[in-house]
Amino acid sequence: MHISNGIINGPVAGIFAALALAALTVCVLRGRRDLDDRLAPMAGLVAAFIFAVQMLNFPIFTAGVSGHLLGGALAALLVGPWVGALCVAVVLVVQALVFGDGGVAMLGLNVTNMALLGTAVAYLLIAGLLRVLPRTPAGLGVTAFVSALLSVVVAAQGFVLQYWLGGTTDLGGNITGLAATMAGAHLLIGIGEGLITATTVVTVAKVRPDLVYALRALKPATPAPVPAVGGVR
Amino acid sequence: MGAGHAHVLYREASSPVHRLAPEVKIAAMVLFTVAVVATPREALWAFAGYAVLVAVVAVLARVGLRWLLLRSMIELPFVLFAFALPFLGAGERVSVAGLSLSVDGLYGGWNIVAKGTLGVLASLLLAATTTTRDLILGLDRLRCPEIVTQIATFMLRYLDVLVGEARRMRVARVSRGDDPRFLWQLRGFAAGVGALFLRAFERGERVYLAMLSRGYSGRMPAVWQGAGAATAGQWLAAATVPLVAVCIAATAVVLT
Numbered sequence: 001m002h003i004s005n006g007i008i009n010g011p012v013a014g015i016f017a018a019l020a021l022a023a024l025t026v027c028v029l030r031g032r033r034d035l036d037d038r039l040a041p042m043a044g045l046v047a048a049f050i051f052a053v054q055m056l057n058f059p060i061f062t063a064g065v066s067g068h069l070l071g072g073a074l075a076a077l078l079v080g081p082w083v084g085a086l087c088v089a090v091v092l093v094v095q096a097l098v099f100g101d102g103g104v105a106m107l108g109l110n111v112t113n114m115a116l117l118g119t120a121v122a123y124l125l126i127a128g129l130l131r132v133l134p135r136t137p138a139g140l141g142v143t144a145f146v147s148a149l150l151s152v153v154v155a156a157q158g159f160v161l162q163y164w165l166g167g168t169t170d171l172g173g174n175i176t177g178l179a180a181t182m183a184g185a186h187l188l189i190g191i192g193e194g195l196i197t198a199t200t201v202v203t204v205a206k207v208r209p210d211l212v213y214a215l216r217a218l219k220p221a222t223p224a225p226v227p228a229v230g231g232v233r
Numbered sequence: 234m235g236a237g238h239a240h241v242l243y244r245e246a247s248s249p250v251h252r253l254a255p256e257v258k259i260a261a262m263v264l265f266t267v268a269v270v271a272t273p274r275e276a277l278w279a280f281a282g283y284a285v286l287v288a289v290v291a292v293l294a295r296v297g298l299r300w301l302l303l304r305s306m307i308e309l310p311f312v313l314f315a316f317a318l319p320f321l322g323a324g325e326r327v328s329v330a331g332l333s334l335s336v337d338g339l340y341g342g343w344n345i346v347a348k349g350t351l352g353v354l355a356s357l358l359l360a361a362t363t364t365t366r367d368l369i370l371g372l373d374r375l376r377c378p379e380i381v382t383q384i385a386t387f388m389l390r391y392l393d394v395l396v397g398e399a400r401r402m403r404v405a406r407v408s409r410g411d412d413p414r415f416l417w418q419l420r421g422f423a424a425g426v427g428a429l430f431l432r433a434f435e436r437g438e439r440v441y442l443a444m445l446s447r448g449y450s451g452r453m454p455a456v457w458q459g460a461g462a463a464t465a466g467q468w469l470a471a472a473t474v475p476l477v478a479v480c481i482a483a484t485a486v487v488l489t
Contacts, residue, residue: 004311006348010271028378035380040451041441044387045434048395051388066311083384090384097259098242098360098368100353101307104263105270168274169318169341196426203427204434211434 001065001159001186002057002095003110005103012166017108023116024089031082034213042211043079047087050075053196054091067185069193070155072118073126073148077201080213081123088115113158122151126214140205140215141198148197149190156186242304242360249470250294250362254463255371257471262359264475268482269351274344276485280351283481286474287354296361305353312349315342365389373453374462383451391437398433 035043050071057068071091075084089111095101102110125147133139160179205212250258265286272279291301319338326333363371369389373382402425422429 004308004345004349005266005270005352006274006345007311007314013270028380031380035383037441037445040383041387041391041437042434043384044441045391045395045430045437047384047388048391049430049433051392052395065314083380086381087384087388090381090388094368094385094388097262097356099307100305100356100360103270103349103352104266104356105352168344169321169338199424200427200430204431207431208434 001067001070001110001114001156002092002102003065003106003113003159003162005105007065007103007168008106008109008162009166009168010105012162013106013109015108016112016162020089020108020111020116024086024111027082027085027089031080031086034080034083038211039079039083039213043083043087046071046075046078046084047090050088051091051094054095065159065182067189069189069196070114070118070152071193071197072114072151072155073122073144073193074197074200076119076123076126076147076151077144077197077214078204078212080217081119084123084213085115085119088119109159109162113155113162117158118151118155121154122147123214125150130214137202137206141202143214144198144201145194148194149187152186152190152193153183156182242357243364244294244296244300244361246295246362248293248295248362250290250358253362253471254374254461254467255363255367256374257371257463257467258359258363259368259371259375261471261475262355265355265478266352268475268478269348269355272348272482272485273489274340274347275489279481279485280347283351283478286477287351287358290358290474291354294358294362296358300361301354301357304357305350308349308353311345315345315349318342318345370453379452382453386453387437387441390440391433394436394440395429395433398429398436402429402432 050069053069053071055068057066070088072084072088075087078084079087092102092107092110092115096104096107096110126143129143129146130139133143157179160175160182163178164175201212205215209215265283269280269283272283291298318341319334320332321335321338326335327339328334359368369382369385372385373379399422403422406425
């Protein structure tokens with residue numbers, strides 16, 4: 001869903017850059033409190049994982065963006081919303097600076113959609129669903145699947161909003177068409193993303209539940225289990 | 234893994250551009266791109282000017298045309314969209330070779346191709362002349378918060394860990410009788426994605442603990458901070474490119 005230079009006009013890109021910068025500052029301030037010896041390597045690995053899965057992308061012809069997995073829900077589950085948003089943002093910055101994937105001048109737009117919107121929606125859903133669903137691997141899996149699916153679709157609609165505000169080419173009132181294209185394509189991507197997120201998080205939670213931020217932060221009631229192999233951590 | 238940590242796009246060479254401090258190059262590249270994006274799309278000559286600038290830097294950096302063209306394929310999805318725009322666009326229409334094309338769409342398509350290509354080429358030139366380590370050092374010197382550079386450092390370091398673990402797991406699958414071809418590899422991969430993540434994490438955690446026990450405190454080594462920081466001369470030399478670009482953009486805005 002990377003937006004390339006020239007698809008959205010300058011002023012709108014500028015406004016979203018300011019918005020993204022302000023939100024990321026909050027993430028930096030809150031994230032510092034979260035980042036301990038356990039979270040630091042996890043944040044790096046989550047970012048590397050997202051970087052790797054975003055390499056697989058395909059064009060959505062009638063929308064002007066590429067379609068790929070986003071990873072916001074995975075980041076929110078494993079490292080929390082603040083560090084998670086930073087992880088996705090770091091991926092986007094490195095991709096823009098080094099690979100030219102997503103224009104540098106469009107970074108604010110891309111960060112808003114994928115790092116902020118995607119992660120925030122995912123974390124709100126996670127926080128809600130984990131309270132309602134049973135505390136089983138299946139419950140966690142469903143939470144991961146649903147939050148990943150919806151966060152991708154909502155992030156895609158962020159692009160529609162931006163195109164409506166400052167798209168450089170008038171599609172003749174075709175904004176609903178664009179919204180439908182983006183929603184359709186990202187529903188499919190979201191299913192793939194949901195499956196990958198759910199498999200990954202459930203596996204991690206089974207072996208090392210202490211590594212899943214969402215379980216630590218939202219389920220303080222359960223005592224930390226002692227892993228059988230590898231000693232007490 | 235231990236091999237220098239230079240990314241795939243880095244082109245080992247000794248050129249004036251390679252020798253520039255990374256923070257200077259990052260700042261110049263970002264400014265240049267912003268100037269390009271701010272240029273009105275009707276000012277066709279301005280984009281020719283930017284292309285000349287990019288070509289000059291490419292020659293100075295000893296980066297070949299073939300390499301640049303091959304690597305800019307990443308832009309293809311947007312170029313395809315750009316070619317669709319003349320048909321999708323609204324408003325006034327012109328007839329070209331029997332096809333009815335939207336004027337706004339034609340300009341829109343040109344806008345995306347020109348600005349997108351120039352942006353990608355600028356990024357590629359930065360990538361070709363800057364190692365991963367220098368890139369993060371440059372971000373650090375540009376006052377990027379420590380937590381961000383820390384995540385970026387680990388991300389780039391763990392990419393190798395992740396790729397290495399994926400390769401090991403594939404070898405393990407194949408040696409147990411799995412015979413994956415082309416897309417069918419995906420199934421085996423997807424089934425093992427959780428295990429891959431855990432294995433990479435445990436390896437990454439050991440890397441992290443080893444770093445901690447060698448005195449890592451979340452910041453780049455102090456020796457790197459001071460050595461090779463940009464001099465005023467370097468800032469001035471590198472500023473020529475974005476300055477020329479800003480002048481072109483300003484002229485284009487005034488003229489159109």
